[in-house]
Amino acid sequence: MKQYLRVFTQLIKNSISMLTAYRADLLMRVLIGFGWSAASIITIEIIFLHTQELSGWGKSDMILLLFTFALTVDLLSNLGKGIEDLEDLIRLGTFDTIITKPIDSQFYTVFRQPNIAGLLYFVAHQLPFVIILILYPTNISWHFLPVYILFIILSNILWLSLKTIFITMNFWWQNVGNIHFLLFSIAEIGKYPMTIFPYLMQFVFYTILPIGFLAVVPSSTLLGIFSWTSLVGMISITFLFFFLSRILWQKAVREYSSASG
Amino acid sequence: MLNKYTTLINIMWQRGLAYRFTIFAYRIGEIAEMLVLLLMWSAIFTGTSTIQGYTLNEMLTYILFGNLVNTITRNFAAAGIGRDIKDGRLSLFLLKPMKHVRYALASEIGRASLPFVLSLITQLLVVLLFHDKFLYNTDPVTLLVILGMILLAFLLEFELSYLAGLIAFWTDEVDGLYTTMERVKKFFSGGYFPLSLLPATFITVSFALPFAYSFFVPAQLYLKKIDLSMGLKGLGVQLLWIVVLAMIIRVVWKRGIRKYEGVGI
Numbered sequence: 001m002k003q004y005l006r007v008f009t010q011l012i013k014n015s016i017s018m019l020t021a022y023r024a025d026l027l028m029r030v031l032i033g034f035g036w037s038a039a040s041i042i043t044i045e046i047i048f049l050h051t052q053e054l055s056g057w058g059k060s061d062m063i064l065l066l067f068t069f070a071l072t073v074d075l076l077s078n079l080g081k082g083i084e085d086l087e088d089l090i091r092l093g094t095f096d097t098i099i100t101k102p103i104d105s106q107f108y109t110v111f112r113q114p115n116i117a118g119l120l121y122f123v124a125h126q127l128p129f130v131i132i133l134i135l136y137p138t139n140i141s142w143h144f145l146p147v148y149i150l151f152i153i154l155s156n157i158l159w160l161s162l163k164t165i166f167i168t169m170n171f172w173w174q175n176v177g178n179i180h181f182l183l184f185s186i187a188e189i190g191k192y193p194m195t196i197f198p199y200l201m202q203f204v205f206y207t208i209l210p211i212g213f214l215a216v217v218p219s220s221t222l223l224g225i226f227s228w229t230s231l232v233g234m235i236s237i238t239f240l241f242f243f244l245s246r247i248l249w250q251k252a253v254r255e256y257s258s259a260s261g
Numbered sequence: 262m263l264n265k266y267t268t269l270i271n272i273m274w275q276r277g278l279a280y281r282f283t284i285f286a287y288r289i290g291e292i293a294e295m296l297v298l299l300l301m302w303s304a305i306f307t308g309t310s311t312i313q314g315y316t317l318n319e320m321l322t323y324i325l326f327g328n329l330v331n332t333i334t335r336n337f338a339a340a341g342i343g344r345d346i347k348d349g350r351l352s353l354f355l356l357k358p359m360k361h362v363r364y365a366l367a368s369e370i371g372r373a374s375l376p377f378v379l380s381l382i383t384q385l386l387v388v389l390l391f392h393d394k395f396l397y398n399t400d401p402v403t404l405l406v407i408l409g410m411i412l413l414a415f416l417l418e419f420e421l422s423y424l425a426g427l428i429a430f431w432t433d434e435v436d437g438l439y440t441t442m443e444r445v446k447k448f449f450s451g452g453y454f455p456l457s458l459l460p461a462t463f464i465t466v467s468f469a470l471p472f473a474y475s476f477f478v479p480a481q482l483y484l485k486k487i488d489l490s491m492g493l494k495g496l497g498v499q500l501l502w503i504v505v506l507a508m509i510i511r512v513v514w515k516r517g518i519r520k521y522e523g524v525g526i
Contacts, residue, residue, distance in 0.1 A: 028438060032440075035445075039445075043448075043454070050305065050313065051309070179282075181283075181286055181287060182286035182287075182289055184290070185286075185287070185290020185293055186289070192297055196300045
């Protein structure tokens with residue numbers, strides 16, 4: 001464990017030093033972060049000019065939902081950005097250099113290139129949401145904050161596990177390079193209250209493709225809608241998908257045949 | 262003369278076939294996004310029959326038809342051009358007996374044709390799913406004007422994308438910028454919601470800008486929310502923008518090529 005922490009710290013340091021080489025890019029990412037949150041907030045403002053609620057969610061609830069969604073898909077995901085290059089690693093045969101290292105190959109593939117610039121984008125993106133949530137009246141039940149934080153940690157692990165499962169498919173199917181874009185697009189559904197969907201879709205989003213757990217469950221909890229079922233569900237689903245990603249990865253690595261021969 | 266461009270289109274079509282899963286994956290994602298919009302607006306319409314003059318069926322038709330137009334007109338030339346400049350591959354084109362902008366246009370037509378066919382099929386399937394809500398407009402003149410608008414919108418979108426791609430002459434990190442520009446374009450084209458939900462001044466301005474012709478205006482025309490004369494005026498505005506953007510591209514290309522370092526040579 002200590003060894004992994006040391007490696008991870010070193011990878012972060014490398015990423016920070018690379019960041020200083022691209023200062024213009026850094027500024028651009030911060031501006032883009034602000035721009036995207038502004039666009040989301042304007043869209044919500046416009047929609048709520050014409051309705052009081054969206055399937056039981058008010059305006060400030062929706063802001064919290066968007067804030068939570070980004071907390072889930074942009075936080076740990078940026079630190080584990082390396083997994084998105086797996087297709088190239090397999091196609092070019094450079095994955096060989098990873099499996100020969102004296103470290104868990106899944107850990108190293110996922111965390112070898114932490115995207116610190118992406119984290120700065122994340123902070124810039126979240127800031128306007130935080131300001132709105134502080135300045136305007138919300139239905140937040142602050143005593144549920146510890147449970148919310150626990151849910152955020154779990155949903156980050158869940159998201160990274162889902163991403164890993166999808167991208168691991170590259171080991172078997174060489175023509176599915178951008179498979180993670182499919183997951184990204186579908187995950188966008190997690191920005192909306194699940195109650196707008198028909199029951200069958202809700203069932204899918206809480207089981208087979210559990211994107212309902214990414215932001216809706218944590219946000220609902222902070223809004224005071226807590227149940228032990230959601231806590232048990234959140235923990236079970238996260239661990240189930242995490243272990244599924246481990247099993248798939250280990251099977252894939254066993255069956256991997258280098259592209260370079 | 263035309264042969265080299267048709268060859269290019271053919272090559273890009275073949276390349277598309279090799280990456281058919283990627284295209285299919287994008288399509289699934291787009292359908293998911295569209296379904297969310299349809300369901301979200303259905304939820305908003307619970308308890309109200311009209312919003313800013315739109316009935317639920319009109320709103321759903323707006324989303325379905327607008328997205329259909331958008332799948333034809335949108336393009337991703339910027340990223341490719343940006344990569345050519347960044348990686349120094351542009352040097353190869355400078356030696357070829359064709360203008361880069363024409364090469365990029367032919368490539369884009371070839372690249373877009375397979376996703377277009379797939380999009381058309383899947384989009385029609387979604388329309389079928391909502392067939393009881395979808396409003397049909399069979400007026401041939403209106404449909405003809407819309408078709409003209411779509412063709413011009415394709416060219417306009419290409420020019421905007423090409424121009425965005427040329428930014429790579431001045432900066433290395435452009436991917437985030439392209440994605441943001443895509444979002445901004447979608448917002449101003451009425452892709453997230455009809456521009457009619459915004460103040461009237463905004464609509465007037467958007468009619469004069471090139472973005473709304475890829476989604477909002479054709480959908481409005483289809484829904485008979487604007488009359489044919491407005492549609493014809495729109496075609497004129499589009500033509501004007503095509504000329505203006507072509508001139509801007511010329512200037513930016515000339516300045517950019519002076520700055521071009523040709524990495525890798």
